[in-house]
Amino acid sequence: MGDVTLEHVSKHYDDVTAVDDMNLDIEDGEFICLVGPSGCGKSTTMEMIAGLTIPSEGKVFIGDREVTNLPPKDRGVAMVFQNIALFPHMDVYDNISFGLRLRNYDKEEIERRVERAAEIVQLQGMLERMPDEMSGGQRQRVAIARAIVRNPDVFLMDEPLANLDAKLRVHMRTELQRLHKELDTTIIYVTHDQAEAMTMSDRIAVIDSGQLQQIDPPLVCYNEPANLFVAGFIGSPSMNFLDGEVTEDGFVSTNIDVEFDPANLGIEAGTDVTMGIRPEDVYLVGDEALVSNPSHRIEAVTDVLEPMGDEIFVYLKLSESAETDLEDTSGVANDQLLMSVAPDTDIEEDEDVTVVLDRSRVHLFDTATGEAISHGIETPVQTSGAPGTEAESDD
Template sequence: MANVTLDGVTKRYEDVTAVDDMNMEIGDGEFVTFVGPSGCGKSTTMETIAGLTKPTEGHVYIGERDVTNLPPKDRGIAMVFQNIALFPHMDVYDNISFGLRIRNHEKSDIDRRVEEAAEIVQLDGMMHRMPEEMSGGQRQRVAIARALVREPDVFLMDEPLANLDAKLRVHMRTELQRLHRRLDTTIIYVTHDQAEAMTMSDRIAVINAGKLQQIAPPLTCYNEPANRFVAGFIGSPSMNFVDAEVTNDGLESENFTIEFDPSTTDGLAPGDRVTVGVRPEDVYLERTADGVEHPTGLIDARTDVLEPMGNEVFVYLVTGDDTETSMEIEGGATTDDQLLMSVDPDTRIDVDEDVEVVLDRSRIHLFDYETGDALRHGLVDIASAGSGTPERGVGDSD
């Protein structure tokens, strides 16, 4: 096992910067997932750690060794790729043992390692099967076992579940978590699937445009995103974003106000522009909001689209006077005239119904309008006392 350190790693391809000044410390035995949209630089970062790509600037350390200029075979790493790439003419035993055989390991050592790896990934009794006789999940386990027998310091996994069906991906996520607990070794995992990142990782590294946006435990990225990009990328469906202006008493957007004390947030002053973020599960129908301790004032809305998901229903709300809708895809679920709300599947609600909703102020996020950096998570401080009952268009008191 070993820790992995990236020190100012940058990778440029002519006029394209794929990885930009990446600094990261991955602890010994930690499971860290690189997550981000396609083309963000997560695979290039992994390839740099593996030695498949040489950085333009910076250094890569595995343990105490500077491995920046070492070939992959000397780095103490093993990789599992999206393309399983088993040898079709070899059975399971030969596929798993191939790397050891070409390195001239003793037969007894090869047998021991293959047997141990097969037991870990539950391939007992399949040693003489050919790849074409196996399911996708079984072939993926063979690829993992092939990496295990190397007994590496670091496992690198580049979207190994991407080609599996949805049910099998869920199963393999569980298998990988068990594998990590059993081996207690360092695993670096690349995916664009945030469900994989959230469920398996000790920490996730959110990457965009080659830059590290945040590296933290999954729930920290979800509840305390470092910036608007992380807030919009982590969580499905995405966070609602609404532009607002700071006033003496709080925030005023085009269609509603939120009362709190701006002086409790450093750098905020009346007239400043901010972006307000709130997740769909923190938007409530007024008639079901009894358990919300810090509700905003009532917001008039009309239901536009309902999406039953089984365990919940997503409700798209129009909060402005316009009846036309145009969902913004990049960066969030809604525009300033729209909100996405999640409700219990037993909630009685219809399309084109006039409703009143409130937001949970303790779960509202503020982001800098220009940079997108997080300013505050939770707005429970208010400027004035009141009755504690939501009023139309303004926040309640505590």
């Protein structure tokens, strides 16, 4: 009933392509998050599913009906908007029952359904209030009640929590998950907050420049990003990227080399690659026991420390001239590395440290296309058992 399919959907405005050849297959009952930076086309994609925007090309299906050119009211969808969009001239009861009244349900049925919806979102006793007499969280719950009261096939949520304060946002997040469990309806959820996407969804669809980059369960997107964009977008703080080249011996960059046999990964020597490694996969020497498959040792100097409470982010300088750019942690920086360590670690600024990378968590991307080549690198045969010796001989 509630499966949604987009076939080669595109939306062009005068000279801008908002959505470019999007193919999506969303199953009934799934909780899908569309994530991406501002202006990537995720809201346009949602509007095309809702019918508020008509695609320039392609087809949209809900259930087994083609709905590409149907008006929103005939699609069996309900939507929760970023700005909540309650009708300010109606009280809560009238807001929730708006859609039912338009469809000429009889009075008792409307009353029964509104009561039920109010119960689900815990709004009992507030049905007489006007929207401007309610708090942000209450209004958001009214908007959700208005959406669920019609038993839609598909819920569309366009950054519904973006305007709430941080604490309320976390609370509403769990409420939405509970709601999804209770209703078992397809939910398509747009957000630019990857934490929301990671925690709530069955699958994440990462969108950039109007194109679908990857659609997979959250952990797959996190552990096996399909390309550089997904790798950089999912995870906070972002993955470290280092530009380098593949030689006969493995990956070579200005400050860090990782040995492997390129033939095993099917890469030709001479290819430009970008290596990615998440902050939590960089380990201080001494914690090596935690890593089953460490790389050789890397000498570095600590720069800035960011204690977060449950962990400390350490900016490492790989060369003398390196400068930590706190603003730009997503881009490629060959002379610095971000590391996360346990909160009780004894570490200070401007301290010489030695670190290793978890080879099984090293990602390699083709620099030219951005496509992932490999997630994790096997221990090369000839240097096995002696990690670190290479690095020392380098010095």
